Amino acid sequence: MSTLSLNIVTPNGSVYDREDVELVVLQTTAGEIGVMYGHIPTVAALKTGYVKINFDNGSEFIAVSEGFVEIRQHKLSIIVQTAEAAKDIDVERAQSAKTKAEEHINSEQDRGDVHRAERALERANNRLYVSSLK
Structure with missing residues (x-):
């Protein structure tokens, strides 16, 4: 079986x-896609989610923020703001970030930057979810 080269930046x-x-599963803004060697060249927007990477003797998950993927027949390049392997996620830190974002969203005093807090909450929830996929 032919394999792909994957680079996350x-x-x-x-x-x-x-x-x-052997296989990469991505969460694009248009839905989930799987990519194997020989895939048609494509560029797609990614949403906050995970990248599942399958190789000969196992698989692993990477939590990613929004970004883009460039797919070539033999290579994938993923360009995102943040990326963290499931095994490296600090669950306590992610839970703390989630709590802080929820408090900010629910605060009656400071409604100025709710959108930023909602994005922080989305990233924290994603990190917690991906950490459970180890």
Whole structure:
């Protein structure tokens, strides 16, 4: 079976690089897609969610924020603001971020930046979900 090369990049540089990927499952804004070697070249917008990576002897999950994926027949490049492997997620920190965002959203005093708090809540919930997929 032919394999893909996968690179996940954030503003801080490459955070994941693997050459032996058999299948990548992505959460695009149009729905979930699976990509294998030979996929038609595509560019798609990603929503906050996860990337599931299958390889010969296992699989792993990466929590990602919004971004883009460029798919070529033999290579995927994922460009996102943040990416974190499920095994590396600090659940306590994610729970704390969730609580803080919920408090900000529910605050009667400071309604100025609710959209930012809602996005923080979405990212925290995603990190908690992906951490459970280990």
